[in-house]
Amino acid sequence: MMERMKHALEAFAAGALFLLFRLLPLDAASALGGTLARAVGPHLRVSGVAYDNLSNVFPDIAREKSAAIVTGMWEHFGRIAAEYPHLAGRAVWPHIAVEGTEHIEALKASGKGAIFISGHFGNWELSPRILKEYGLPMGVVYRAANNPWVDSMICYLRGRTATAQYAKGTSDAIGIVRALKRGEVVGFLVDQKMNDGIPVPFFGRDAMTAPAVAEFAFKLGIPIVPMRVVRENGTHFKATVYAPLQFLHTDDHARDVHNAMLKINSVLEGWIREFPEQWFWVHRRWPKE
Numbered sequence: 001m002m003e004r005m006k007h008a009l010e011a012f013a014a015g016a017l018f019l020l021f022r023l024l025p026l027d028a029a030s031a032l033g034g035t036l037a038r039a040v041g042p043h044l045r046v047s048g049v050a051y052d053n054l055s056n057v058f059p060d061i062a063r064e065k066s067a068a069i070v071t072g073m074w075e076h077f078g079r080i081a082a083e084y085p086h087l088a089g090r091a092v093w094p095h096i097a098v099e100g101t102e103h104i105e106a107l108k109a110s111g112k113g114a115i116f117i118s119g120h121f122g123n124w125e126l127s128p129r130i131l132k133e134y135g136l137p138m139g140v141v142y143r144a145a146n147n148p149w150v151d152s153m154i155c156y157l158r159g160r161t162a163t164a165q166y167a168k169g170t171s172d173a174i175g176i177v178r179a180l181k182r183g184e185v186v187g188f189l190v191d192q193k194m195n196d197g198i199p200v201p202f203f204g205r206d207a208m209t210a211p212a213v214a215e216f217a218f219k220l221g222i223p224i225v226p227m228r229v230v231r232e233n234g235t236h237f238k239a240t241v242y243a244p245l246q247f248l249h250t251d252d253h254a255r256d257v258h259n260a261m262l263k264i265n266s267v268l269e270g271w272i273r274e275f276p277e278q279w280f281w282v283h284r285r286w287p288k289e
Contacts, residue, residue: 011149022085029082037078050281072277088160100241113180119191120280129161138185139164214260
């Protein structure tokens with residue numbers, strides 16, 4: 001009963017905020033979300049995880065620099081939350097510059113399915129909208145929110161741009177495979193810890209990594225395409241679609257999968273080093289030591 005009441009209160013608050021953000025113009029909503037998160041986020045207990053991760057990844061980082069990254073991270077993700085109600089609106093589209101459209105056209109011409117990869121980096125939620133504008137609609141794999149009512153709200157807003165949504169876990173794996181076999185595109189966020197994954201170095205330390213994208217791609221013979229959407233200033237973004245990654249195929253399938261995920265982790269690592277405040281450092285990505 002208490003948990004249900006807690007979920008109801010959280011859902012009411014989230015719904016009120018989403019409504020407020022929807023009523024505001026995009027720029028104002030994003031700025032308000034960023035301001036609220038910047039004021040509250042650094043004082044939350046979970047920010048301690050971000051500081052631990054930063055000190056492990058960058059052992060020589062100064063406390064002032066860590067604090068600036070954590071504060072910038074919260075502002076960035078507060079903006080993302082406020083931008084959710086505007087994902088499908090026309091106001092956001094003129095704010096997005098897109099590079100790598102030739103890779104989108106090549107995928108469309110191939111008629112094959114493809115896996116797009118990113119992480120909780122930049123505004124990843126804009127990726128389905130961008131690909132849809134270029135005639136390559138994308139389904140997404142997502143982790144359900146702990147609050148089912150809040151999850152329903154987020155899925156509704158995301159569903160205005162994504163053609164399908166697959167909850168993480170084995171229950172939707174068959175649906176993902178069927179979509180890829182039909183020549184559809186599916187997006188994965190590959191930066192979260194998976195306890196029953198495989199250990200793959202990430203920033204020089206083994207991190208339990210989900211091998212699903214490599215397994216799907218190798219089994220179905222489809223490409224893995226990195227894509228990022230970087231916030232450049234306020235609500236202005238630069239989206240980049242990269243060439244499909246190339247992998248070595250040998251008789252050792254397990255090693256091939258490991259090496260593929262190592263390359264994918266390396267791509268994400270490069271992005272994060274370039275824009276550290278645009279990655280969600282509060283994930284417990286590495287085992288505790």
